Amino acid sequence: MSGGPVSLVGREAVLDVDGVAHGGHCVARWDGRVVFVRHTLPGEQVRVRVTEGDESSRFLRADAVELLSTAAGRTQPPCPHAGPGRCGGCDFQHVTPARQRELLGAVVHEQMQRLAGLEVDVTVRAVPPDDLGWRTRVGWTVGPAGVGLRRHRSHAVEPVERCYIAHPAVAVPPHPPAGVERLDAVVSSEGDRSLLADGRRVEGRARLVERVRDREFRVSGAGFWQVHPLAAETLVEAVLELGRPAPGERAVDLYAGVGLFSVFLGEQVGSVGQVVLVEGEAAAVRDARRNVHDLPQVGIVHAPVERALAAGRAGERADLVVLDPPRTGARATVVRRIAALRPGRVVYVACDPAALARDVATFAGLGYRLAELQAFALFPMTSHVECVALLTPAAND
Numbered sequence: 299m300s301g302g303p304v305s306l307v308g309r310e311a312v313l314d315v316d317g318v319a320h321g322g323h324c325v326a327r328w329d330g331r332v333v334f335v336r337h338t339l340p341g342e343q344v345r346v347r348v349t350e351g352d353e354s355s356r357f358l359r360a361d362a363v364e365l366l367s368t369a370a371g372r373t374q375p376p377c378p379h380a381g382p383g384r385c386g387g388c389d390f391q392h393v394t395p396a397r398q399r400e401l402l403g404a405v406v407h408e409q410m411q412r413l414a415g416l417e418v419d420v421t422v423r424a425v426p427p428d429d430l431g432w433r434t435r436v437g438w439t440v441g442p443a444g445v446g447l448r449r450h451r452s453h454a455v456e457p458v459e460r461c462y463i464a465h466p467a468v469a470v471p472p473h474p475p476a477g478v479e480r481l482d483a484v485v486s487s488e489g490d491r492s493l494l495a496d497g498r499r500v501e502g503r504a505r506l507v508e509r510v511r512d513r514e515f516r517v518s519g520a521g522f523w524q525v526h527p528l529a530a531e532t533l534v535e536a537v538l539e540l541g542r543p544a545p546g547e548r549a550v551d552l553y554a555g556v557g558l559f560s561v562f563l564g565e566q567v568g569s570v571g572q573v574v575l576v577e578g579e580a581a582a583v584r585d586a587r588r589n590v591h592d593l594p595q596v597g598i599v600h601a602p603v604e605r606a607l608a609a610g611r612a613g614e615r616a617d618l619v620v621l622d623p624p625r626t627g628a629r630a631t632v633v634r635r636i637a638a639l640r641p642g643r644v645v646y647v648a649c650d651p652a653a654l655a656r657d658v659a660t661f662a663g664l665g666y667r668l669a670e671l672q673a674f675a676l677f678p679m680t681s682h683v684e685c686v687a688l689l690t691p692a693a694n695d
């Protein structure tokens with residue numbers, strides 16, 4: 299006889315839904331146990347069906363499968379593939395864009411409170427388009443029934459004839475090459491297109507041109523570039539507004555990708571200033587070299603950020619440090635090394651508010667306080683939100 303805990307998957311209950319939580323779901327309680335419920339809104343009463351968890355689980359996951367009362371902000375999902383058990387790409391198709399931004403603001407607020415002990419008022423700003431047709435990079439999965447997108451927390455593929463949040467130029471590839479599992483479709487701000495099959499280019503350009511303000515950036519098809527058409531511009535504006543780079547200053551741009559921020563930092567600090575760009579991926583560094591070629595004040599370090607800082611390759615001091623790490627955040631060792639450069643301003647661009655909050659807490663222990671936090675809805679219909687934080691030495695207060 300197997301004595302393991304009894305699975306609760308498939309069980310149903312009627313629950314009252316509380317607040318939103320990080321990850322695209324809301325919180326409800328069932329006999330005192332937390333249940334993370336998707337496809338619902340705070341204040342609704344719904345019938346839930348458990349999708350993950352057993353009698354010993356600390357929390358359960360569930361889908362709202364029937365609405366018994368609805369809350370303001372609910373709308374008909376534009377995409378027919380959204381809903382329980384369907385495509386996992388979007389979390390908030392059933393929510394109006396304005397209410398989505400309120401939910402994202404509540405999530406950032408909660409992460410800052412819980413992980414950094416800070417009370418921060420967060421207003422998430424809209425960036426057009428704020429609903430559909432924005433995603434300029436889509437990773438399609440090829441399943442037994444055709445090309446589609448993965449279901450939530452599953453390897454199973456939801457075949458789709460169209461992704462509603464995708465930019466019209468990255469339509470579902472109609473004829474995937476035989477044996478291919480993943481297709482990446484990309485369109486740039488200049489209309490350049492590329493299609494990669496399992497990481498290899500099969501159509502379009504190897505390098506795309508993106509335009510931000512008056513500058514052109516070369517980006518390899520598979521390399522990192524923000525996915526919302528106005529994201530790069532929006533983030534550059536936020537970084538320059540919060541970072542205030544001035545002529546003659548020394549700036550460090552960590553996790554710099556193809557040099558998006560370095561180019562504009564370089565322009566601001568001028569030929570008597572200096573920017574150190576640090577990036578770990580070889581293809582991005584190749585693109586960055588081209589993108590900063592007319593700015594000799596920008597020096598490039600091709601190395602993991604941890605190693606570059608430990609070896610002193612970003613220098614001894616900085617007036618300004620900009621960092622834009624992956625979802626895991628910078629983590630304590632890197633944060634300590636940044637603080638050791640004694641910058642007057644740290645601008646932290648973050649795609650995960652939880653990682654940001656943890657790193658803000660580390661900065662606080664090193665004498666840096668959160669001076670300002672901006673947040674942008676750069677991934678409409680999803681639970682993702684981009685934050686730009688300014689940290690300054692507490693001694694400056």
Ligand SMILES: C[S@@+](CC[C@H](N)C(=O)[O-])C[C@H]1O[C@@H](n2cnc3c(N)ncnc32)[C@H](O)[C@@H]1O
Nearest residue numbers: 522553554555558577578579602603622623624
């Ligand atoms: C979120 S992207 C930001 C890129 C750039 N700031 C932009 O906005 O286009 C993060 C970048 O960090 C790089 N990266 C990730 N981990 C790294 C590490 N440990 N050291 C150096 N670079 C890293 C990735 O290759 C990627 O280019």
